[in-house]
Amino acid sequence: MAAADPKALIRAEAERLGFDAVGFTRATLPPEARTRLDAFLAAGRHGAMRWLAERAAQRARPRALWPEAVSVIALGMSYAPDRDPLETLTHRSVGTISVYARGRDYHDVVKGRLKQLGQFIHARFGAALKVFVDTAPVMEKPLGAQAGIGWQGKHTNLVSRRHGSWLFLGEIYTTLDLVPDPPHRDRCGSCRRCLDVCPTDAFPAPYQLDATRCISYLTIEHDGPIPEALRPAIGNRIYGCDDCLAVCPWNRFATTAREAKLHARDDLNAPRLAALARLDDAAFRALFSGSPIKRSGRSRFVRNVLIAIGNSADPSLLPVAEDLARDPDPVVAEAARWAAARLVPETVA
Structure with a gap:
């Protein structure tokens, strides 16, 4: 029997663990990623977020963060709300909190699932790996677009055809050599x-x-x-x-997040x-x-x-x-x- 496709096995396990989007790419980014980051920093648009400048080299070059990395598994978990998140903006005696912060801390939820997926990959393939959720110098959105799970919209966030703008992102850097998925093309069109x-x-x-x-x-x-x-x-x-x-018009395809811990x-x-x-x-x-x-x-x-x-x-x-x-x-x-x-x-x- 032919060996099972490692990407298919990883994708199936990721989906079982609650991830809604899975893509694979090389542990590299094109030079334009660093060029855009440098322009952002030079213009002072990062404000007081000094860590963006301090670790810019690792952010723009995945292997500068971990030289052994060969592939990146990009993952997304939907946090799509069950109601219009802007409905409270006209009720001025109450506060409006961003959808992502109305439930459990996504760092804990997503990282826990990434570790479980990482344990599966290590046990099944013997590969070394590192997991990341938002707190490390990782260019999550360009990697996600390069891995085909969405594209960076005009608002600079990742947009998915299935989940709109409502995806928490996480990455697994691994020594496993995986065939990259095609990158996702921009579908914003003339919308602004x-x-x-x-x-x-x-x-x-x-x-x-x-x-x-x-x-x-x-x-x-x-x-x-x-x-x-x-x-x-x-x-x-x-x-x-x-x-x-x-x-974002692509939100019309999004269904309410299936992970209960992310519900408001x-x-x-x-x-x-x-x-x-x-x-x-x-x-x-x-x-x-x-x-x-x-x-x-x-x-x-x-x-x-x-x-x-x-x-x-x-x-x-x-x-x-x-x-x-x-x-x-x-x-x-x-x-x-x-x-x-x-x-x-x-x-x-």
């Missing part, structure tokens, strides 16, 4: 919905992102005060932003701003145990909530902002003063 919907004009051009203007960056990665000029456009987005993802918690679909603003550190940690939001810390999160309160036009939230103007964290206190000033009724001369 993702570019036009951005509240803060974070896309200087198609396929380019200025992270320093992106609401996801500002509410998750950025420490310190959020620039005042951008605060009104944030609205009630208190952790991340899904606008460019949610309007009911209490995070439309949480009340007043309650979130009053969280102390212990209450914050308890509420967001097992959630990626916990990584941001209480002060950064409450800062975001206060920006939303300032944008709420809800005078009943004024006492909340006034109380937090005395918060020991100066960034929280400043955001509270800004919010309070926005909520004070204008006096008629």
Whole structure:
């Protein structure tokens, strides 16, 4: 009997473990990947994300990260929501949290499944391997496109014909020599919905992102005060932003995520701003145990909530902002003063 196709075996096991997209490619990237990364960094569009610059060489060259790597297995796990993620944007007394952060921390979920798949590959083929989920210098989206599981859309995120813009990505670098899959061609066409919907004009051009203007960056990665000029456009987005993802026409083919751990918690679909603003550190940690939001810390999160309160036009939230103007964290206190000033009724001369 002919030996079983290793790619077919790996794909079947990956799908059994809950992965929705599987592709194979060489552990190399074309020179253009480094050129695009260098241009992004030179323009300062990475903001305070210094790790992007510090390990740029490893990010653009998989074998610089692990010289023994021969192939990369690119994997995607759908986190498609069961409702319109933008429906709460007009309800200004509640917060809007990015879909990816409404369930369990995807780092834990995806990495656990990658390790299981890695154990299968090592046991079946004896190959060495390393698994990665978002925290290592890996260019996940170019590798995913090169492995054929999707293409990088004009919003710079990976788009899948079957899962739209809702895929968590992970990679397995391995010494196993696997025949590459053909790369996926770009299917964005003339559509520019993702570019036009951005509240803060974070896309200087198609396929380019200025992270320093992106609401996801500002509410998750950025420490310190959020620039005042951008605060009104944030609205009630208190952790991340899904606008460019949610309007992608390819989402119409996506079905709700089959991994239950990635489904949204009911209490995070439309949480009340007043309650979130009053969280102390212990209450914050308890509420967001097992959630990626916990990584941001209480002060950064409450800062975001206060920006939303300032944008709420809800005078009943004024006492909340006034109380937090005395918060020991100066960034929280400043955001509270800004919010309070926005909520004070204008006096008629």
